[in-house]
Amino acid sequence: MNCPACANELSKRTVANVELDVCDGGCGGIWFDQYEFKKFDEASEPNPESVLKLSITRRAPSQDRLTCPRCVPKMPMMRHFASVKRSVTMDECPKCAGVWLDSGEITAIRNEFTSEDDRRRAAENLFDDLFSSTLSEEKRKSREHLERAQRFAVFTRFLK
8 A cells, every 4th residue: 555645655553453554764644544543633542653753754745635545446535624623634535434644643633632522622612603693593583483383373273
């Protein structure tokens, strides 16, 4: 399997009983198969970058879109933010759900939040900031519609 960023051959390395595909001697990126990323994204879990001490000999060229190193034929990966803080982007395959992180990105993601609870609270706060006024307005409208429906029901009861 080749690196999606620099085309170097990926080598298999084991961290915390999880076999990862890493770009050692290339750009230093790490490929996480489905569900593997969640085993390393918190500060309390092992950090593959510090455990593996990868040799980085070149920078990954910035590309518009990477293709999945696992899927054949090649599947374009989707780039999205790793968290609500929007400080790190990650590439994820829509077909196999694998995740590619460039060198330094797993450490940056781990430093954003101290725990999954902090990450969840940040997401909830963002949701509230974005939608609380809209939700309040929709609740008010729903109450008004309910009151009208109740008045109409009372009115139609006398039409028999």
